[in-house]
Amino acid sequence: MRIGIMGLGRIGAFHAETLSGLPAVTSLVVTDPFTDAAKSAAERFGAEVADSPEAVLAAGVDGVVVAAATDAHPGLVLAAVEAGVPVFCEKPVARTMREGVAVLEAVRDAGVEIQIGYNRRFDAGFVAARAAVASGELGALHTVRSTTLDPAPPPPAYVAASGGIFRDCSVHDFDIIRWVTGREVVEVYATGGNRGADYIAAAGDADTTAAVLTLDDGTLAVVSNSRHNARGHDVRMELHGFRDSIAVGLEDRLPLRSVEPGTSFPAGTPHDFFMDRFAAAYRAELTAFTEVVAGRRPSPCTVADALEAGWIAEACTLSLHSHRPVTVEEVRRQS
Template sequence: MRLGLIGLGRIGSFHAETLSALPAVGSLVVTDAVPAVAERVAGRLAAAGAGNIEVAGSVPALLASGLDGVVIAAATDAHPELIVAAVEAGLPVFCEKPVARGAAEGVAVLRRVEGSGTEIQIGYPRRFDAAFVAARAAVASGELGWLHTVRSTTLDPAPPPPEYVAVSGGIFRDCSVHDFDTVRWVTGREVVEVYATGSNRGAESFREAGDVDTASAVLTLDDGTLAVVSNSRYNPRGYDVRLELHGSRDSIAAGLDDRLPLRSVEPGATFPAGTPWQFFIDRLGPAFRAELTAFTEVVAGERPSPCTVADALEAGWIAEACALSLAERRPVRIAEVRTV
């Protein structure tokens, strides 16, 4: 198949490498807001042996180049316009999260594309991580009994640049939203109420952007299960992504491997023994490949989207509720922020 890729920043360049190596992808057309970037990425892929890499001078040119599907990895603010443009061109779309910078814009996208018959997949790679998939299966099988506690963790090794923080929408919309999606997807339950808090002990850029560098949230699910979400931009030991599920019959965890970026001080302990994960692309590399492979199956008509715009909006409502909870220092019901 012939796919297009819009946006060749950090994640876009990584997707270009992944897509060009997938057996289902016969050719890849790339474009970026900075033409020199597109030429550089295409040249690097070609030098590495990737065939059939083309460069389009603009998004309209890319959309008109005879594609079977489109991958969007551009800046968040461009997502709504690009999703709609691809759908109007009749092309299945993969778009990195979020759908839009805020929930209102996300709802507008949903209303523009619903009923189009065109598949849209939003990027949440933990849905494709082997351990997270196994955790979901364990919940669905009933082997854990009824859940009482879920703990989801995302700790970044270093803060993003101030320019990114200023347009990120805040830690709940940018970082925690992965945990929110995971909690919903793994448990199969909906969040009904949140209480969130946060602090700033690092760079002043977070405070200047009205954001926090460390946050925690307690989510109450519709069956009474409690989920605790922990996030920080400061975990110098590495990139820490974990999930714990505690039930009436058993407890399990995803992310407890020898590259866990956590140091035990138990006498004689040797776990974890490996080199800590340092970057999200390393930690979730196989998941990203599985996610994009799934998109090629969506393009081929072999499966429906595994993460729709509506799915992504559900995680977005939780982020909106947490942002309000942090600002007003009170519990917030999801119904207070939901507009659809």
């Protein structure tokens, strides 16, 4: 199978490496306006270089991976769909919900599969958690805790263009809470703090946040995020039901130090980067995309799925800035 890649920055180059190692992928065609990035991927992974996204689509590709900067996602996704080529697009669908909804409307009846890159859906721990909830072994849930703590903040230019921590980072928690529990979020109450890098506050953003989400069956989900977690990249989820409790990410590389006497857990080297924490999940995600391209399965994360996580991020952003609970319906109506 011949796969095109549009965008070879941080995640695009990583996806190029993963794709080049998948047995289903026989050739890669890559493009990036920053031509050195495309040339370097071509050299490292034996890819062909195309001088534009149009040239990638004209090069007989079976599927394309969009890993370009977020602003470019809608145009590149629509070009692939128009060419009838299945597309994997990194999250988010678009920079704003308005543009994301426009993409959804434009592709609704196109009959071309689109997979959005919420990689946690392919992590073995989250997959097991979803199965445990679905089996009923936990009983009805009452509490979910979802945590994403980054070791260090991104640079100022990234923060300024990110749309804020809820849209950029917590959106992964929001997607995985929906996917693991199978429930929708109806209301959020969010707050944030700024005790770290000054440029985050200057950009009008928080460096540390907490949000309480109320799910449509009354379960409470507590989401905790920070750009400052010196011990490492900490991604975890706890699910507490009336019959049992489970945890994702409670393994030896968890970046947390126990002070309990006689306890040696966790004993491993802490995860220090999301690409390290989720390397296997990214591989499983792109393997799934090759199955989508081959027509063996539908998209495991549609544009509509991805937009739902986006609405929760919008509600949390409004809640943070207005200091009040916000329903997801309110932000949907306002857009």
